[in-house]
Amino acid sequence: MFLYIAIFILGAIIGSFLNVCIYRIPLSESISYPPSHCTNCNTRLKWYDLIPIFSYLILRGKCKYCEEKISLKYLSIEFLTAVVFLLTYINYGLSLYFIKYIILWxxxxxxxxxxxxxxxxxxxxxxxxxxxxxxxxxxxxxIYFTPFWNYLLGGAVAGGVIALIVYITGGMGKGDIEIAALCGVFVGWKYSIIMIFLSFIIGAIIGVILIIFKKRSRKDYIAFGPFIALSTLFTALYGRNILNYYVNLIR
Structure with a gap:
């Protein structure tokens, strides 16, 4: 239980840093300087204003200094990061695979x-x-004598499939090639196939839901990167079970 709590807290802390990256990278700003501050009043935040999850709840989603409303997105990302860290620990324990996948997340x-x-x-x-x-x-x-080429091939397979779709149909962005290659390098070539397959299934399901609830139209662009990320999460955590089920189904 202690380790579960520790891993959850670690994920929340890193999630707080990811919030900084998400905000600053599109603005071409440094992720390390200046220190964290309110984007409305520019007041530098104290350490106790930055306690993941708890600070948001204690401050009731408002800046302590100017009372500007803080987006729920910050709390959501801290909680999401904490949850996926915990799920990864439950599946892999304290191992190289745990470190590998939390970096990927x-x-x-x-x-x-x-x-x-x-x-x-x-x-x-x-x-x-x-x-x-x-x-x-x-x-x-x-350490584990896992074939090095497995992961290089994984990046090539995942990135190659998306690249083929991009250049044939033009229906996806070139950035999706990089995302797929990134995920493939981490999961290897066998799981890359599962990951790509799942990404299209998840994308289709969520796309239909968005259209039904009129959040998007058929002509609107929907970012595909999150679908690749979500399918990679499922593949890393449950890919072995999926692969075994598929093999047994064939047999």
């Missing part, structure tokens, strides 16, 4: 929220992730 949360808001994908959020994924693949090869 950090990149994907930032990428997804920015993609939803601005319909844009920044290389600064994908290229470093791919490089880190390759480094982790090398470490994994040394």
């Amino acid at each position: 950090c990149f994907l949360i930032v990428i997804s929220i920015i993609d939803i808001k601005f319909q844009d994908v920044y290389a600064v959020t994908t290229v470093p992730g791919i490089i880190i994924g390759v480094i982790i693949a090398i470490i994994e090869n040394v």
